[in-house]
Amino acid sequence: MTVDNRTRNLAHIRASFRSEGAMRLLRARITRLERGCAEITAKNQAVLSQQDGFVHAGVLATMMDSAGGYAALSVLPPGSRVLAVEFKINFMAPAVGDTIRGIGTVRRMGKRIAVCELEAKTRKNKTWITCAWGSQTVYCIKAGEANG
Amino acid sequence: MTVDNRTRNLAHIRASFRSEGAMRLLRARITRLERGCAEITAKNQAVLSQQDGFVHAGVLATMMDSAGGYAALSVLPPGSRVLAVEFKINFMAPAVGDTIRGIGTVRRMGKRIAVCELEAKTRKNKTWITCAWGSQTVYCIKAGEANG
Amino acid sequence: MTVDNRTRNLAHIRASFRSEGAMRLLRARITRLERGCAEITAKNQAVLSQQDGFVHAGVLATMMDSAGGYAALSVLPPGSRVLAVEFKINFMAPAVGDTIRGIGTVRRMGKRIAVCELEAKTRKNKTWITCAWGSQTVYCIKAGEANG
Amino acid sequence: MTVDNRTRNLAHIRASFRSEGAMRLLRARITRLERGCAEITAKNQAVLSQQDGFVHAGVLATMMDSAGGYAALSVLPPGSRVLAVEFKINFMAPAVGDTIRGIGTVRRMGKRIAVCELEAKTRKNKTWITCAWGSQTVYCIKAGEANG
Secondary structure (H helix, E strand, O other), rough: OOOHHHHHHHHHHHHHHOOOOOHHHHOOOOEEEEEOOOEEEEEEEEEHEEOOEOOHHHHHHHHHHHHHHHHHHOOOOOOOOEEEEEEEEEEEEOOOEEEEEEEEEEEOOOOOOOEEEEEEEEOOOEEEEEEEEEEEEEEEOOOOOOOO | OOOOOHHHHHHHHHHHHHHOHEEEHHHOEEEEEEEEEEEEEEEEOOEOOOOOOOHHHHHHHHHHHHHHHHHOOOOOOOOOOOEEEEEEEEEEOOOOOEEEEEEEEEEEEEEOOEEEEEEEEEEOOEEEEEEEEEEEEEEEEEEOOOOO | OOHHHHHHHHHHHHHHHOOOOHHOOOEEEEEEEOOOEEEEEEEOOOOEEEOOOOOHHHHHHHHHHHHHHHHHHHOOOOEEEEEEEEEEEOOOOOOOOOOOEEEEEEEEEEOOEEEEEEEEEEEOOOEEEEEEEEEEEEEEEEEEEEEE | OOHHHHHHHHHHHHHHOOOOHHHHHHHHHHEEEEOOEEEEEEEOOOOHOOOOOOHHHHHHHHHHHHHHOOOHHOOOOOOOOEEEEEEEEEEOOOOOEEEEEEEEEEEEEEOOOOEEEEEEEEEOOOOEEEEEEEEEEEEEEEEOOOOO
16 A cells, blocks of 8 residues: 555544644644645534633644644655644624634745635534634745755 | 632632643743732743654643633633634744743723733743744623623 | 616725725736625736735735625625735735735624635736635624624 | 954945945845944835835835844844745734834844844834834855855
8 A cells, every 4th residue: 555645644634633732732633635735623612611611722722833833844855744823713792602613724835935814713503604714934944854 | 617719719719720621731831920910931842842852832822822711701700701702823933841831911901801911931950941922802791791 | 767786886896995095006807896806906017016026915915804894795785894804815826927816705694703715816827816815804894783 | 444343234234235236226224233233224106115115124124134134134244144934923012214224233143043033113203103024044154164
């Protein structure tokens, strides 16, 4: 059985995901992963809330940041590493419902710097609503290159 | 016994803090609270990490966001509410060590909009290092005013 | 002859545009204006450059900021006002070419706060390239409401 | 006469500044330049305004962006280059008065990435007011290194 590069790359991402303590803490899992896009989903829980009972902005940011990082990683050669340089997120609607999702999409991949679009959605009564949206700068250390 | 406005205000903030599930999840506590400034501290744990073992950017963001919100709340009349409109955070150094701290400071309080400076520090070998820094826009619903 | 609300609104936006000194300085004009979207275009000139000869990031930001403001204004009742609370822009490619365009699109309109997506493109050899992309928070003072 | 490294570096920055068309357009000049900090000043003019007569947010951004870039350049070896990756700016007060100033300060210089704090002030009736504040990510290509 052969494993092509693309599949190995995704396996590498899933292994990276499993090593993130914060993803275990949120009981999150990767629900979509393709070239340039990653989606992370978790059940909402009382321990994810802020003072008004909505999902905490930082919890949304955690899922969005990981999703963006994996989106960047998905277009890099296996063995590459990514580091968040910064992100900026606008909170657009109260985050309520039973399920939380963070989505990252690569908007531009440069030699060292990737720019990703980040989005968070929550599902309530079977309807998904965008509750946060933003952008992220990712520093990419490509496999086989010097540390940068 | 009289309770002056300022003390009541801080009690209100501490009550709000206790109602945040995400702060319990991170085992965070308020370690400083004064007019225009709030500081939140938590012990580092394996479940707060990203894939390289550093504290997850989103965990830092969670503590920074709450600290900024409480900083804004601390200059408003008791009974007021705050909502994060957006934040932007630069990650400046790997977040490693035994303790994590988020600090929020009000830079400007307007009629409806506050701007806070956010900072995250981690302590390693008894030395604190700034690992993240940013800004936050907070929407303020002052007690006694219409919803805005 | 009757002038409907929508047409009056756009006339109001064009009048506002003409009152912007900075748009005259850049010799910019509105090239598209519809509900929720505005586009501003200018010829590139040597006086718009940064040190490497590319269009200055701040010139792109100026056109993007105005475009976002007019996009927000286009969905508000005539006589409303908008103020930029903040913007964040990623620069994704060197801005070179004969023509510069700033595009603003409303992503969410709330009671007081609008969030716009901003984009800048430049045209070289008849091809448009996205050279900057970002987000903007706009404070909206709707006609007929108190100042906020 | 010897010229030490530091002086050569600053001469290099002033030459770079003179090559910026946008700085000529705004009639701006460097009014302070030291290791890690740069300040750019211009007289206010009607052609710098937005629709309410305040200085346009993009004009403030232009001066802040250049100031941040020169602040970063001032701590790099002569012959180095800088590129804005992104900036985020909060607008905190109406920008009115006779003089406009953009200030950039290096908060962290890494191997490739610098983070600068940006501020804009305007002077009215001899009093300076902070009207904008933000952060900037700068990509640094150090003299003598590969393009990165």
